[in-house]
Amino acid sequence: MYAVTSTVAALALQIDAGAVVARLGGYATNVLGFVLGFVLTYLLGKLILLPLARRVLNRRGFDRTVQSLADSVLAALVVVLAISIGFMAAGFPRFLTAVATLGGAFALAIGFAAQDLIGNFVAGVFIIKDKPFEVGDWIEWNDNAGRVEDIDLRVSRVRTFDNERVTVPNGELANNAITNPVAYDTLRQKFVFGIGYDDDIDHATDCILEEAEAVDGILSDPAPSVRVTELGDSAVGLQSRFWIDEPDRGDFVRVRSEYVQAVKERFDEEGIDMPYVHRQLTGEVEVLESVAGDVAGSVDTQAATDGTGDGD
Structure with a gap:
């Protein structure tokens, strides 16, 4: 009886040992599959995909x-893809599906919560790529104006001509007209002389x-021009159009002034009038007796008060 029991126990131990070895072998196969899938995918992405992407972006002229x-x-995408391929090679597709579902839900929540932030990043990419303006440019948008000091992916910083720094979300600049x-190289300016x-x-035109x-700073080619543009209530409007070379905010203000x-x-020397709007009232003015009496009484009272004060 004892011999039979010992034999059964030995067989059980052999079976358990075989199962453990088989299970360990399966784990080793899974780990090996994960490592191979991860390493191969990562190397392909790192050695082929990333250099190729850099080359394409460089050829397209994208900013650094x-x-x-x-x-x-x-x-980051290469790492995520390598992990995914590793799990698939290890035989855990369900785990990968669960992680992908959870990641998708998380990404959706983040997208809704940070849609303005993401929009500013996307706008920043297009601003840097399309270059509607560059650092140092003078720009105007939404009744604002200033000189661009810095362009980041999320915001751009503009120094106004009142020496204030304005931090503008790139989405605002990308979605509005920018001047x-x-x-x-040149900028045309206009000014109306009345x-x-x-x-x-003709004489006034020649003077203009x-x-x-x-004036130093106004180009001779294209030549300045003058046109009659309006007949106002009190003046004839002569619009002067002139061009400035290599325009800058400081030069523009100085030359115009x-x-x-x-x-x-010159108009003062030549006796050319620059009239301004004025109004002339005609007719009779009637003062009501009751109002005139009240005004006279107030004046007398004030005079008496002043006299009393002087006496003191």
Whole structure:
């Protein structure tokens, strides 16, 4: 009886040992499959996908900031893909499906919570790529104006001409019209000078053109021009159009100010009137007796009070 029991126990131990070995072998196979799948996918992404993406972005002329961001995102995607392939090679597709579902739900929640932030990042990428403006440019948008100091992926920083720094979300700049007065080598400016109806238009035009030619900073080609653009209530409007070379905010303000001042002084010398709007009232003015009496009484009272004060 004892011999039979010993034999059964030995067989059981052999069976358990075989099962353990088989299970360990299965685990080893799973681990090996995960390692092989992860390593191969990671190496393919790191050695082929990332360099190829960098080359494509460089050929397309993307900024270094965009290239760095794309490189980081692709590197993270390569790691995620390598882990996924590793789990598939290890024979755990259900685990991978569960992780993917959880990750998708998490990404959806983050997307709803940070949609403005993500939108600003996307807008920043397009601003850096399309270059509607660059650092140092003078831009105008939504009744704001200033010089661009910095362009990041999320925000751009603009220094206004009142020496204030404005941090603008890139989404606002990407979704609104932006004026870049210094995008080209020249900038055309306009100013309307008003002269009297009795003044000689041709003579005033000659004065405006001569002063434009004398101001340093106004181009002779294209040449300045003057056109009659309006007949106002009290003046004839002569619009002067002139071009500035290599425009800058400081140069623009200086040249415009010098030019307008020179024309005003020339008009004064030539006797050309620059009328302003005024109103002339005609008719009779009637004062009611009751109102006149109240006013007279108030004046007498004030005079008596002043006299009493002087006596003290």
